[in-house]
Amino acid sequence: MVTPMPRVQVPSAVTKGEIFQVKALISHQMETGLRHDSEGNVIPRKIIERFVCRYNGVDVFVVDLHEAVAANPYFEFYLRATESGQLDFIWEEDGGDVYSLAHQFIVA
Amino acid sequence: MPEEIRATVLTRRELFVTGAAGLASATIVPPASASDDAVELIERLTGKTPTATERLHLVMPQTFPNGYTVPLSLDIDSPMTQNDHVKYVRVVAPRNPLIEVATFHFVPQYSQPRVSTRIRLAEPQYVVAVAEMNDGTLLMTKTWVDVATNGCI
Numbered sequence: 001m002v003t004p005m006p007r008v009q010v011p012s013a014v015t016k017g018e019i020f021q022v023k024a025l026i027s028h029q030m031e032t033g034l035r036h037d038s039e040g041n042v043i044p045r046k047i048i049e050r051f052v053c054r055y056n057g058v059d060v061f062v063v064d065l066h067e068a069v070a071a072n073p074y075f076e077f078y079l080r081a082t083e084s085g086q087l088d089f090i091w092e093e094d095g096g097d098v099y100s101l102a103h104q105f106i107v108a
Numbered sequence: 109m110p111e112e113i114r115a116t117v118l119t120r121r122e123l124f125v126t127g128a129a130g131l132a133s134a135t136i137v138p139p140a141s142a143s144d145d146a147v148e149l150i151e152r153l154t155g156k157t158p159t160a161t162e163r164l165h166l167v168m169p170q171t172f173p174n175g176y177t178v179p180l181s182l183d184i185d186s187p188m189t190q191n192d193h194v195k196y197v198r199v200v201a202p203r204n205p206l207i208e209v210a211t212f213h214f215v216p217q218y219s220q221p222r223v224s225t226r227i228r229l230a231e232p233q234y235v236v237a238v239a240e241m242n243d244g245t246l247l248m249t250k251t252w253v254d255v256a257t258n259g260c261i
Contacts, residue, residue, distance in 0.1 A: 019220055032206070034205060034206070055218060058215070058218065059213075059215065060215045060218035060219050061212075061213070061214065061215070061218075061219045061223075062212075062213040063210055063211065063212050063213070063223075063225075064210060064211040064213075065210050066206060066208040066209055066210060067206045067208075067228075068201055068204050068206060068207075068208065068209040068210070068227050068228045068229070069209065069210050069225065069226075069227055069228070070176060070177040070178070070225075070226040070227055070228050071176070071177070073225070073226075074224075074225055074226055075223060075224070075225050076223065076224040076225070077219065077220070077222065077223045077224075078219065078220035078222050079218060079219055079220070080217065080218055080219070080220070082217075082218070
């Protein structure tokens with residue numbers, strides 16, 4: 001499988017108190033474990049099962065994903081700007097692998 | 109958290125077999141009567157009775173060419189204060205082989221109760237969203253989505 005590639009889109013600067021949009025995507029097959037290959041063997045389940053957006057250490061948006069989330073899981077969500085700092089984006093795969101991205105962020 | 113995962117992996121078959129409705133009635137239910145189904149389903153999943161609401165908006169296309177990647181948007185009317193906020197919204201596709209879709213957790217003061225994503229649907233069905241508010245009440249809504257091709261999940 002190709003290594004999952006996370007991507008996020010966050011505005012470069014926002015004003016305090018403003019609600020801003022975040023787009024987060026990871027390239028991932030989201031293999032359900034229900035499919036079979038041409039020899040009839042089950043293709044093992046491999047999905048991202050949790051996504052976390054952390055704002056200066058606080059979990060501010062969390063998703064529990066199941067098999068019915070489409071391949072290349074994409075979330076568009078909205079946060080309130082409180083202070084400058086770091087946004088962490090974390091994707092946890094069911095086998096224990098974790099993919100993440102950090103984003104420095106200025107609140108004026 | 110393996111225990112937690114196992115607890116939430118519910119197949120459609122398990123659900124119907126455990127439910128009083130039985131498999132036979134479940135397979136012949138026309139879409140028109142699916143609203144009671146949804147309430148019953150949520151009661152079985154959560155142990156609580158949900159209330160239908162105008163505050164919870166689940167926006168999906170009424171018809172969509174393929175079930176692999178169906179757009180879904182959720183939006184809840186809530187001030188998101190400590191005393192009045194949405195804890196999470198759980199999305200269920202009752203006619204998928206695995207009915208759980210995703211659960212979105214929101215945090216008062218920080219996140220807005222609004223999200224867009226893309227999901228898989230195995231067949232035309234009502235997609236159900238349930239929101240738990242901070243006082244423990246459950247709000248529910250559902251929307252009919254007709255998919256032309258199976259999302260193969």
